[in-house]
Amino acid sequence: MSFIFKRPFLKRAKLKTKRIIGFILCAQLLSVGCGENTHMERTWSIYKADKHSSSFSPLKQISKENVAKLQPAWTFRPNDAREGTRFSRNESNPIVVDGVMYTTSARHRLYALEASTGKLVWSFDPFDGGTGGGVSRGVTYWEDGDDKRILFTAGDELFAVEALTGKPILSFGVSGRASMNVGLRGNPDAISVIPTSPGIVYNDLLIMGTEVSELYGAEPGYIRAYDIRTGELKWKFHTIPKPGEVGYDTWPKDAWKYAGGANNWAGMSIDEERGMVFVSLGSPTYDYYGADREGMNLFGNCVVALDAGTGKYIWHFQTVHHDLWDYDLAAPPNLVTLERDGQKVDAVAQTSKVGFLYVLDRETGEPLFPVEERPVPASNTPGEHAWPTQPFPLKPAPYARQSITADDLSFYSQESHDSLLKAFNSYRYEGVFTPPDTIGTFMFPGSRGGSSWGGGAYDPNTGVLYVKSNDSPEISLLKKVNNNKNHGGNTSLYEQGEQFYKNFCASCHGADKNGQEPDYPSLLGLEAQMDGKEILKKIADGVGKMPSFSSVLPGEEEAILAYLFEQRNTRSRREDRWLKEVQANEQANTETQQDTLPRFLNIRAYGYFRDSKGRPGIKPPWGTLNAINLNTGEYEWKVPVGNYPDLQEEGMPITGTGGSAGPIVTAGGIVFLTGTHDDKLFAFDKDNGQLLWETLLPTSGTATPSTYMSGGKQYLAVAMAGNEQEPGGYIMAFALPE
CATH class of the missing domain: 2.140.10.10 (Quinoprotein alcohol dehydrogenase-like superfamily)
Incomplete structure (x- = not known):
């Protein structure tokens, strides 16, 4: 398939000449003369x-x-x-x-x-x-x-x-x-x-x-x-x-x-x-x-x-x-x-x-x-x-x-490197033109x-x-959204957090959040034990046998809290802002609109790939x-x-x-x-x-x-x-x- 489309270049009888400015007025406020x-x-x-x-x-x-x-x-x-x-x-x-x-x-x-x-x-x-x-x-x-x-x-x-x-x-x-x-x-x-x-x-x-x-x-x-x-x-x-x-x-x-x-x-x-x-x-x-x-x-x-x-x-x-x-x-x-x-x-x-x-x-x-x-x-x-x-x-x-391989990931410490490697391996990555995906893409x-x-x-x-x-690599993560004019439906921050939990937490804390005592505590009723800020710090820093998840946490904070706190109909502030912008865009359109096909948003758009301390995830x-x-x-x-x-x-x-x-x-x-x-x-x-x-x-x-x-x-x-x-x-x- 050709990637150039053109019509024949119209040869001009002669090239357009540059405009010549012969004289320039000099204002009194300027400190230099003409010439x-x-x-x-x-x-x-x-x-x-x-x-x-x-x-x-x-x-x-x-x-x-x-x-x-x-x-x-x-x-x-x-x-x-x-x-x-x-x-x-x-x-x-x-x-x-x-x-x-x-x-x-x-x-x-x-x-x-x-x-x-x-x-x-x-x-x-x-x-x-x-x-x-x-x-x-x-x-x-x-x-x-x-x-x-x-x-x-x-x-x-x-x-x-x-x-x-x-x-x-x-x-x-x-x-x-x-x-x-x-x-x-x-x-x-x-x-x-x-x-x-x-x-x-x-x-x-x-x-x-x-x-x-x-x-x-x-x-x-x-x-x-x-x-x-x-x-x-x-x-x-x-x-x-x-x-x-x-x-x-x-x-x-x-x-x-x-x-x-x-x-x-x-x-x-x-x-x-x-x-x-x-x-x-x-x-x-x-x-x-x-x-x-x-x-x-x-x-x-x-x-x-x-x-x-x-x-x-x-x-x-x-x-x-x-x-x-x-x-x-x-x-x-x-x-x-x-x-x-x-x-x-x-x-x-x-x-x-x-x-x-x-x-x-x-x-x-x-x-x-x-x-x-x-x-x-x-x-x-x-x-x-x-x-x-x-x-x-x-x-x-x-x-x-x-392009990079796992050998190109940063090594600030063994813990940091292990976290980056786990995240890198969890994303789809097949080179410079790997399409965004619902499982996450390393871009x-x-x-x-x-x-x-x-x-x-x-x-x-x-x-x-x-x-x-x-x-500066980043992560994209597609999430399906409802494309009706009111942008309602069942798209929720809770579902996004549930997917994060399945990917990174369920293997230890169980699909039902009951945990496996004493090594992996139950997460049921967590909102009564600590606030969201404290929970996010533990997820980012790691605690006990749990490693740091800071490299995959950015952009997911509201989602994981919505899931852990059973807030089933919550949407992220950024996602909500985007959907309102989409609605305003469509209301301003004076032409017939196409809105029957599925829609996805990249909910991790412009998110850096970094370790738990915010350091670049690849070597310099x-x-x-x-x-x-x-x-x-x-x-x-x-x-x-x-x-x-x-x-x-x-x-x-x-x-x-x-x-x-x-x-x-x-x-x-x-x-x-x-x-x-x-x-x-x-x-x-x-x-x-x-x-x-x-x-x-x-x-x-x-x-x-x-x-x-x-x-x-x-x-x-x-x-x-x-x-x-x-x-x-x-x-x-x-x-x-x-």
Whole structure:
């Protein structure tokens, strides 16, 4: 079965030329003039550096020779968290235009700062004093003569504000804002879609993706383009095709009426000369069970090339067929140029959660390294028809581990190892594409594996791509739920706890909970003897002859207590919340709905595989930084990044840690990275991976860094999460000393 569907590429009489801006007005509030300095102060004026999503900077004032001298230059504290709100992550990748930095905070407020001092120029609160919040990875800048705009989303609305003043542009949408709920399938007054990554500009269009629910009844993730001047919706591309459209035959015939997801939440890239926008898409919903979406499910998990001016389909490449693992394409594609047989070939390099790097011809979507369709395990879950094959690129090799054996389990102590081994052996596991199951599935790499929204950084001077990877297995456990509109029926937390008891407890304590005195006490009437907290501690820690069950307990706490305490009609708070969300999704749908097939929920979704003390269940490294030569498909180097000192064995390399933020690379020969669990910011030699510099941040650096020139000095900036001292988070900049 082919995994590429495309129509012939329409050759243009000539390539669309890049727009040339001949004159730039300089505002009095800026500290630099026009000319070369102004040009250099636009080297990071777009999310991830440029429209190719390269995360590359041509700046080289900060070099391998002097990077160790970096020191804090300024820190901005938004201080916009309302009292009593929890700390939030700030994932913003700040942009800088002519001496002004534009960024969002962890609370999703918009700020303009002097790029050389961090001094506040203006701020804008899209929530008018309300709580707001939500993930924001940055903003978009656009200009035409004197008309300079910042476009960004907050909640489910798209805003346009004046770049120099922060005042809403009242001619855009309705009083400066346009609803992102309009133009999808559902009732705009009943749905709420919340973009997390900034849009990208093509001429006078802002092309946007969105984040949608990941449950049944979710909205489809249509790609939409808006007129930057008016906020008018100009075109949209159906990521779940309608009748007559490419890919329609990869779904049940009415799926476009009820299927959701296949959305771009990661951002996208543009080739302006070709007039093409490249979109990375996530999985269809529901993420872990697809009886109602039998087929390959285009354009879920696809890289899609569209005409940027019209939204018309050009080509696609699907990385996962009929996704059952939440293997979204979580980062925008990198637009790169390879050397093949002495010729330059423009390409697309797409990172993934699976740990594969997909390298595709930019004009046709054809893989530039061989890709094999290989058989993968079938599903055992009633109603599910997993796709029988999946694509496996032969080059480059995966940058994250894709398989393990019992020998790869952690060994902190004999007790810990025995518990991990027992759990590992209890789950279904047949490799990277083992389908979720009602007995539990060991998922590896898992939804947090491979690389996340930080994606790759590409050096056009060398053809090397740098990517941070994570090895973070998790457990999925499917539970059948009632799919009627009221979500009632006999689905209960008690039944989930009963299954847990049968799997792990009944062999000692008996099927009837009577036990076998004196070694295995009766569990009848347990609620009168101890409270739930004490019971869960004993299960997690082990007691007497009973080993620790901490590796299988997470996510099951409410269930086992419901069973032990004979609470027969109880449902978990998370499950109840999910079912209410499904109900709301379906009530908002304006089309005929499909609700007759069975439904399952992954009640262990996103649950880590860990031992009783919360330590990773597999041996390190748990996070690496990788340098991949795209010309050859070979690795230049791979190093662990980040560390858990308490878990590092004497004489062994650092452990590496997980993290979602991505690296950046500079002409100064440096790869900068943060986002690891040890709250550090790193500088690596791009040629060999040697650590050149590191510094401890006030809190977790939860965003991809930016580097820019202001007032003749190069700065490195990073957004950080909130903490007890500053719940609203920080923006911190570093520079060389005077």
